[in-house]
Amino acid sequence: MTTTPTADLARLRERRWPPPPSMSADHAVSQALYSGTWTSGPYTHNAETALRELTGAPHAIAFQSCTAAIHAVLLAHDIRADTPLHTPAFGFAGTLTGAAHIGARLLYHDVDPNTGNSIDPLASPGAVILTPDLHGVPHTVPRTPDVTVITDSCQSLGTLVDRQHIGATGTHCWSFSATKLVSAPDGGAVTTDDERLADDLRQLRDYGATPGGVRANALITRPGHNWRPSELSMAIVADELTNRLPFAAARARDVGARVHQTLTDTDLWYQDIPDGTEPAFHKIRTGLLGHPARTVNRFTTALSTAGIPYHAWGRIPLHEHPVFAPRRADSLRVPVATNLADTTVCLGTESCPPWTWTDEETELLCHTLESIMETVL
Numbered sequence: 001m002t003t004t005p006t007a008d009l010a011r012l013r014e015r016r017w018p019p020p021p022s023m024s025a026d027h028a029v030s031q032a033l034y035s036g037t038w039t040s041g042p043y044t045h046n047a048e049t050a051l052r053e054l055t056g057a058p059h060a061i062a063f064q065s066c067t068a069a070i071h072a073v074l075l076a077h078d079i080r081a082d083t084p085l086h087t088p089a090f091g092f093a094g095t096l097t098g099a100a101h102i103g104a105r106l107l108y109h110d111v112d113p114n115t116g117n118s119i120d121p122l123a124s125p126g127a128v129i130l131t132p133d134l135h136g137v138p139h140t141v142p143r144t145p146d147v148t149v150i151t152d153s154c155q156s157l158g159t160l161v162d163r164q165h166i167g168a169t170g171t172h173c174w175s176f177s178a179t180k181l182v183s184a185p186d187g188g189a190v191t192t193d194d195e196r197l198a199d200d201l202r203q204l205r206d207y208g209a210t211p212g213g214v215r216a217n218a219l220i221t222r223p224g225h226n227w228r229p230s231e232l233s234m235a236i237v238a239d240e241l242t243n244r245l246p247f248a249a250a251r252a253r254d255v256g257a258r259v260h261q262t263l264t265d266t267d268l269w270y271q272d273i274p275d276g277t278e279p280a281f282h283k284i285r286t287g288l289l290g291h292p293a294r295t296v297n298r299f300t301t302a303l304s305t306a307g308i309p310y311h312a313w314g315r316i317p318l319h320e321h322p323v324f325a326p327r328r329a330d331s332l333r334v335p336v337a338t339n340l341a342d343t344t345v346c347l348g349t350e351s352c353p354p355w356t357w358t359d360e361e362t363e364l365l366c367h368t369l370e371s372i373m374e375t376v377l
């Protein structure tokens with residue numbers, strides 16, 4: 001077993017993401033800087049157009065962050081204090097920040113042991129389900145006329161299903177923050193095929209004012225927020241959606257496929273991929289699902305000793321989190337979510353994600369994992 005970090009694996013701990021701006025992004029930011037418009041201008045429009053073209057969704061509405069975007073979608077669906085909201089117990093706080101502010105009643109569900117994603121919560125008619133595409137693998141909760149499904153697609157930018165980018169139908173919330181494949185100082189968006197929702201979101205991000213007019217108290221018809229993104233960030237987002245994302249996503253898919261081959265060969269757990277899906281892996285989750293703590297410790301210690309960077313994303317499942325498991329949360333039995341949190345980790349780090357690894361580094365990491373697994377079990 002490899003016991004000392006090699007220089008190449010140690011390099012994987014060095015910051016590589018976000019990368020320096022491309023010349024075209026640099027130019028776009030400079031143009032935005034001198035445009036005299038800080039919000040709601042041509043770069044926000046360009047980013048929304050680029051996202052519509054990428055996903056095929058009829059409507060795109062840009063926000064300051066995905067957290068704000070999700071919050072707005074919940075408000076637009078009339079989620080209020082004590083409204084039940086179905087959500088998986090395994091995930092990231094940002095999915096539920098808006099829900100926590102609103103005081104929604106969180107109904108936690110377990111996740112699929114094969115994908116780590118939501119299982120169909122079989123919610124009753126009228127229910128609202130908020131669920132992420134874990135690490136780039138799209139969830140498969142059915143969109144039926146009876147229930148509202150809101151997808152947190154923060155981690156699935158670049159993912160293809162049947163060769164098409166996801167997001168043409170339904171409602172998806174996207175992030176362009178530092179660790180994402182499109183990485184700006186901040187930024188998020190919603191894409192949707194629901195025109196009424198799109199209109200509501202434009203109002204909610206702009207103080208509650210009717211979109212398109214001058215900003216005046218008289219135009220405010222409901223309480224909104226100031227969730228408009230800055231033109232500087234949107235200049236980067238618009239440029240990167242067109243010029244950087246295709247390459248970063250292709251690399252995320254290739255590195256993900258190579259590493260998953262090793263995870264299969266070594267009997268490590270990994271996320272199953274639905275047929276026809278090519279995830280742009282935002283993170284590569286693996287580990288010894290369901291194994292005793294001492295075996296899991298042996299595995300993570302061996303990763304550290306060999307110099308393979310990893311991080312424990314999701315270590316506290318949301319139903320156990322002090323902020324997201326208040327008295328209002330109804331915790332159903334969620335053994336898989338707890339197990340995933342306890343026994344799996346993500347390869348790479350947020351500042352050195354898989355799509356930044358070279359072929360040589362990826363091969364070295366795979367061979368190191370193979371030798372680790374010869375002794376861990």
Ligand SMILES: Cc1ncc(COP(=O)(O)O)c(C=O)c1O
Pocket residue numbers: 065066067068092093094095132152154155174175176177179187188
């Ligand atoms: C699954 C998930 N949801 C929500 C968020 C929040 O996105 P933002 O930083 O754009 O608010 C993130 C960001 O890391 C995320 O990974």
